Amino acid sequence: MNHNSLFNVLxxxxxxxxxxxxxxxxxxxxxxxxxxxxxTIEQARTLLNLHQPHLVLLDNYLPDGQGVELxxxxxxxxxxxxxIFITAASDxxxxxxxxxxxxxxxxxxxxxxxxxxxxxxxxxxxxxxxxHVKVVDQSALDRLYNLPTINTPSSPSTKGIEPTxxxxxxxxFTDGADISWSVEQVVEKVGISKxxxxxxxxxxxxxxxxxxxxxxxxxGHPRRLYRKKAAV
Amino acid sequence: MRRRLSFQVKLFLxxxxxxxxxxxLLGSILYHVIDRQIHHDLxxxxxxxxxxxxxxxxxxxxxxxxxxxxxxxxxxxLRNQSDASYIVIGDVHENHLYHSAxxxxxxxxxxxxxxxxxxxxxxxxxxxxxxxxxxxxSKAPVLDGNNKVIGIVSVGYLTSYIANxxxxxxxxxxxxxxxxLCLLFIFSWMFSxxxxxQMFWLEPKEIAMLVRQQKALLDALYEGVFAINAExxxxxxxxxxxELLDIRHxxxxxxxxxxxxxxxxxxAFFSENDFTSTxxxxxxxxxxxxxxxxxxCVPIALAPGDESGWVFSFRDKNEINTLSSQLSQxxxxxxxxxIMRHEQLNWTATLAGLLQMKRYEEAMHYIQSQSADAQSxxxxxxAHITSPALxxxxxxxxxxxxxxxxxxxxxxxxxxxxxxxxxxxxxLMSVIGNLLDNAVDATLQTHQSSPVExxxxxxxxxxxxxVADQGCGVEDAMKPHIxxxxxxxxxxxxxxxxxxxxxxGLYLVAGYVHQAGGSIExxxxxxxxxxxxxxxxxSSDASGGEHYESQxxx
Numbered sequence: 032m033n034h035n036s037l038f039n040v041l042x043x044x045x046x047x048x049x050x051x052x053x054x055x056x057x058x059x060x061x062x063x064x065x066x067x068x069x070x071t072i073e074q075a076r077t078l079l080n081l082h083q084p085h086l087v088l089l090d091n092y093l094p095d096g097q098g099v100e101l102x103x104x105x106x107x108x109x110x111x112x113x114x115i116f117i118t119a120a121s122d123x124x125x126x127x128x129x130x131x132x133x134x135x136x137x138x139x140x141x142x143x144x145x146x147x148x149x150x151x152x153x154x155x156x157x158x159x160x161x162x163h164v165k166v167v168d169q170s171a172l173d174r175l176y177n178l179p180t181i182n183t184p185s186s187p188s189t190k191g192i193e194p195t196x197x198x199x200x201x202x203x204f205t206d207g208a209d210i211s212w213s214v215e216q217v218v219e220k221v222g223i224s225k226x227x228x229x230x231x232x233x234x235x236x237x238x239x240x241x242x243x244x245x246x247x248x249x250x251g252h253p254r255r256l257y258r259k260k261a262a263v
Numbered sequence: 264m265r266r267r268l269s270f271q272v273k274l275f276l277x278x279x280x281x282x283x284x285x286x287x288l289l290g291s292i293l294y295h296v297i298d299r300q301i302h303h304d305l306x307x308x309x310x311x312x313x314x315x316x317x318x319x320x321x322x323x324x325x326x327x328x329x330x331x332x333x334x335x336x337x338x339x340x341l342r343n344q345s346d347a348s349y350i351v352i353g354d355v356h357e358n359h360l361y362h363s364a365x366x367x368x369x370x371x372x373x374x375x376x377x378x379x380x381x382x383x384x385x386x387x388x389x390x391x392x393x394x395x396x397x398x399x400x401s402k403a404p405v406l407d408g409n410n411k412v413i414g415i416v417s418v419g420y421l422t423s424y425i426a427n428x429x430x431x432x433x434x435x436x437x438x439x440x441x442x443x444l445c446l447l448f449i450f451s452w453m454f455s456x457x458x459x460x461q462m463f464w465l466e467p468k469e470i471a472m473l474v475r476q477q478k479a480l481l482d483a484l485y486e487g488v489f490a491i492n493a494e495x496x497x498x499x500x501x502x503x504x505x506e507l508l509d510i511r512h513x514x515x516x517x518x519x520x521x522x523x524x525x526x527x528x529x530x531a532f533f534s535e536n537d538f539t540s541t542x543x544x545x546x547x548x549x550x551x552x553x554x555x556x557x558x559x560c561v562p563i564a565l566a567p568g569d570e571s572g573w574v575f576s577f578r579d580k581n582e583i584n585t586l587s588s589q590l591s592q593x594x595x596x597x598x599x600x601x602i603m604r605h606e607q608l609n610w611t612a613t614l615a616g617l618l619q620m621k622r623y624e625e626a627m628h629y630i631q632s633q634s635a636d637a638q639s640x641x642x643x644x645x646a647h648i649t650s651p652a653l654x655x656x657x658x659x660x661x662x663x664x665x666x667x668x669x670x671x672x673x674x675x676x677x678x679x680x681x682x683x684x685x686x687x688x689x690x691l692m693s694v695i696g697n698l699l700d701n702a703v704d705a706t707l708q709t710h711q712s713s714p715v716e717x718x719x720x721x722x723x724x725x726x727x728x729x730v731a732d733q734g735c736g737v738e739d740a741m742k743p744h745i746x747x748x749x750x751x752x753x754x755x756x757x758x759x760x761x762x763x764x765x766x767x768g769l770y771l772v773a774g775y776v777h778q779a780g781g782s783i784e785x786x787x788x789x790x791x792x793x794x795x796x797x798x799x800x801x802s803s804d805a806s807g808g809e810h811y812e813s814q815x816x817x
Binding site (some may be wrong): 119121122123124126127128131133137138139140141142143145146190191192214215218224225226229230233234236237245252255 | 484504559588599603630631633634635636637638640641645652655656658659661674675678716720722723724727729731777786788789794796798
């Protein structure tokens, strides 16, 4: 049925033109229905009570207060309504507050419609999944709520890993299979920065290519050394 | 309004009043005892005299013969020797034969009516109204050869005479009493004066008021206050101090206990001889019960140069930091507004220009680039760090570093999905926060804007946090000591608290990492700067790093 797949959205934004723009964007592209536009916190409360929307696009700076305070209120949580929090680039501190209070997503002004689209898509996906999957186990739930993680194009481990550099690092260990290497030695051999080197070494450990061993040196200070794992 | 007597006068008056009462009571008891004793003594004396007179040879015959002149001649010498008021001889019919005091009563009957027993042969002592007044007297029978009563001898002391003796003795006693009273007056006055002096000339009510005031004052203080005596035992601790240091015991259970037992002090607290010297100290940063506080210390000296204790007051360091940062934020805010307005104008002008030239694509791109940076950091952090609190911290550090003109580079491989059970989220925040602050401060000292790099990874058996900066670096000689309290590489004069709060961040980091059984490595970054790597094991069975301060890989 049609109304089943329509979700109610409330826009809280004190700039009427921007609010109208958001409404048009939302209603044109998604199965979402904008049930109201609130210009103040007070109006937002009234409309939230009236329509019980599924999603709120919440601007932070409003004439009678800050949107972040609305997220913090337990009253909003009881409504079972997701929040996409919108704030200015100069106000990222507030974003961390919104994060702690469990906003669904955070968008920095000026709003990129591209970013807003992906956020709304994730929301639709979340709600639909929740509707269809009546019983969800914890890991499925975690995955749902960590959608940004899943949305990143490749597996997070390979981020910042270049095949050529990885090859150079791995060659050191295959060449000196029975030698334990310190970070400094690897840095010297490959010619990368220490911070980058650590990333590659951790990646290799994760892949099970090398292992860490602790060397309790002559002064008694343990050092981390890396060594090629014996082939199974 | 009625004028109230001062405590000293009251004490004096009550002392005097009470001693007067005591003296009077003692006097009256003494008087009664003496009075009774005198009566008894005189009665006995009268009896002896009466008996002896009755037995005088020749008296019986003279009485029998009613020889008035003979009797008088015989008794008169005795009378002259005796202290008795009178001596009376009577016949068996109770008529006077001789009366030493009033001879005109001769042949008249004896007065008193106490002769019946005497006539039966007994000797008596009685107190009666006689012919010449009330008297204490003894009567003895005069017997003839056949033991038959033929007369009465009466020897008596008038009460006026007894009273006379009493008065004399009382007079003497009163004299001594007066002397005692004088001494009492002097003693009481000096005693009350001395007491008053010890109470600083204050009235007890004023003292009670002061004590109550002091209690109220201490509890109203927003600062924590505690005082110790010369033996380093707690003599006072207020509510705020207990709250700030998380001491659960009530005040009365803490009093008298050694300070070190109640509060975990830095090891050098007393041994430095810093606090136990005559000078007072201001705004020293230290860690009490794992809490960073700013301590003031003032010695209590009863006499100049003779300390008998110390008073410590302290504030939470974080509060001070918040205050000062709020203060500096306000001043920065005005500047920011001015700059932002300027930027905004430029921005709109550019946009207007692009739109007028119908370069819509470029306009779009221009608009989106404004938020892209911040958005990407936000998305990156929330995608790779699952703890919302840590996300908030990293975001906050990112912004505050940017405000100082330093970029916080988050390594693309950053990942934190779970926190080691051995460390709390708050402690982990403190570790990361302090490491980042240190790196930013070290970079600021070089007056270059090289980035600070952060790498967090929970992929392997250990949580790895690596913070790299290209700042001022740490000299090799300093490295073993960098985790000790108070050690710093920062210049002390570029901070609002005059360098007093430096040297704590890494000390706290080391403490938390040590508790979690982890280790810290410090090494030089390439070209310049420092890399600090923190390893916290995920398995809880990892042995506590005992040498965490010195686990250095150089």
